[in-house]
Amino acid sequence: MRLGSGAFAASCVAIEVIGVAIFIRGFFPAPVRSAARPEPGVETPAPEPIAGASSNWTKLPSPLFNKVVIMLIDALRDDFVFGSKGVKYMPYTTYLVEKGASHSFVAEAKPPTVTMPRIKALMTGSVPGFVDVIRNLNSPVLLEDNVIRQAKAAGKRMIFYGDETWLKLFPKHFVEYDGTTSFFVSDYIEVDNNVTRHLDKVLKRGDWDVLILHYLGLDHIGHISGPNSPLIGHKLSEMDSILMKIHTSLLSKERETLSPSLLVVCGDHGMSETGSHGASSTEEVSTPLILVSSAFERKPGDIRHPKHVQQTDLAATLAIGLGLPIPKDSVGHLLFPVIEGKPMREQLRFLHLNTLQLSKLLQENVPSYEKGSHPVPP
Ligand SMILES: *[C@@H]1O[C@H](CO)[C@@H](O)[C@H](O)[C@H]1NC(C)=O
Ligand SMILES: *[C@@H]1O[C@H](CO)[C@@H](O)[C@H](O)[C@H]1NC(C)=O
Ligand SMILES: [Zn+2]
Numbered sequence: 001m002r003l004g005s006g007a008f009a010a011s012c013v014a015i016e017v018i019g020v021a022i023f024i025r026g027f028f029p030a031p032v033r034s035a036a037r038p039e040p041g042v043e044t045p046a047p048e049p050i051a052g053a054s055s056n057w058t059k060l061p062s063p064l065f066n067k068v069v070i071m072l073i074d075a076l077r078d079d080f081v082f083g084s085k086g087v088k089y090m091p092y093t094t095y096l097v098e099k100g101a102s103h104s105f106v107a108e109a110k111p112p113t114v115t116m117p118r119i120k121a122l123m124t125g126s127v128p129g130f131v132d133v134i135r136n137l138n139s140p141v142l143l144e145d146n147v148i149r150q151a152k153a154a155g156k157r158m159i160f161y162g163d164e165t166w167l168k169l170f171p172k173h174f175v176e177y178d179g180t181t182s183f184f185v186s187d188y189i190e191v192d193n194n195v196t197r198h199l200d201k202v203l204k205r206g207d208w209d210v211l212i213l214h215y216l217g218l219d220h221i222g223h224i225s226g227p228n229s230p231l232i233g234h235k236l237s238e239m240d241s242i243l244m245k246i247h248t249s250l251l252s253k254e255r256e257t258l259s260p261s262l263l264v265v266c267g268d269h270g271m272s273e274t275g276s277h278g279a280s281s282t283e284e285v286s287t288p289l290i291l292v293s294s295a296f297e298r299k300p301g302d303i304r305h306p307k308h309v310q311q312t313d314l315a316a317t318l319a320i321g322l323g324l325p326i327p328k329d330s331v332g333h334l335l336f337p338v339i340e341g342k343p344m345r346e347q348l349r350f351l352h353l354n355t356l357q358l359s360k361l362l363q364e365n366v367p368s369y370e371k372g373s374h375p376v377p378p
Helices: 002-025 079-080 084-088 089-097 115-124 147-153 165-169 192-195 199-204 217-225 230-257 313-322 344-365
Strands: 067-075 102-108 158-161 176-180 211-216 260-264 286-292 307-310
Touching: 067 230, 067 313, 079 084, 079 102, 079 211, 079 286, 079 313, 084 089, 084 230, 089 102, 089 147, 089 230, 089 286, 089 344, 102 165, 115 147, 147 158, 147 286, 147 313, 158 192, 158 260, 165 176, 165 211, 176 192, 192 230, 199 230, 217 230, 230 260, 313 344
Parallel strands: 067 211, 067 260, 102 307, 158 176, 158 211
Antiparallel strands: 102 286, 260 286
């Protein structure tokens, strides 16, 4: 009997060890990574496939947009824009979504719905694991291939104002920057004014290619008083007028340069009914993603039911938009409406580049992936 209970105890321990191991394996999954990572710009892009006639299109297509502005509003939940709050407090944004030259989506964020892993997902197109929550506090430099790194390698001039997390992830990438701290959650005024105070000056200038703004005030209001607080409406109105200022200025610049720009409005994660975030509830993972450009055709949008896409789709879309290689670890796809106005051959070329990048990633991560292309037997 003694031996029996000893064996029982031993098997309990063994089962517990196996259980913990399985838990850890699931909690810290091996991320999908590209094996080869030469310096950006070294690799030559694949040429256009030869279909009948020969092709000399061996370079990356030229950028679709002359300038890109990304306005990230922390904790912007989809219904803050597409719901009744949006209609009430964000009239300009609602106008852009419903009647402007824009494409709107609900971008699903993967948990953990915390700022740093979400910025990484937006810029790398890959899905960071839970381990990023632990590293969130002292965010290390982002080593994975990403849009910011590719843009810098291509000589793009980038400016950043807002949450200083970006400056930790991309320490030497911005030619000009001003970081705000998310440490004082009780402040939701200065933290945004510190971003907006630069706008008038920077929008007048033409010496930049990418401008990134990360507003923290809305997230702070969520933490203080939740998503139904009257402060939310005020903040949304403020964001709406800033968006109008940026869009108006981009349009007037375009009249001089005659080349289209792209304005991206997005959130990093949403906000639960108690005003928190981090988990995987619908309110926390659903963020709006609005792409505005005079390159798009104006058509009535359906504001009630924007298409659902993944947050990770932005990286590939921005890369194509800026004429850059798609980040190697990106699992996202190019948001097709962005290129649907282009000639068919160009559309195919963009899809070809995205497909090649994805199949390469698959090939490096799935051992059973069939190398090469075998004709399907009839
Ligand atoms: C090669 O490139 C030139 C210039 O872009 C173009 O005019 C020409 O049609 C291309 N040739 C082929 C075979 O695609
Ligand atoms: C805003 O800017 C001022 C002056 O540069 C700085 O002292 C202050 O800490 C900033 N506030 C935040 C929240 O980053
Ligand atoms: Zn955030």
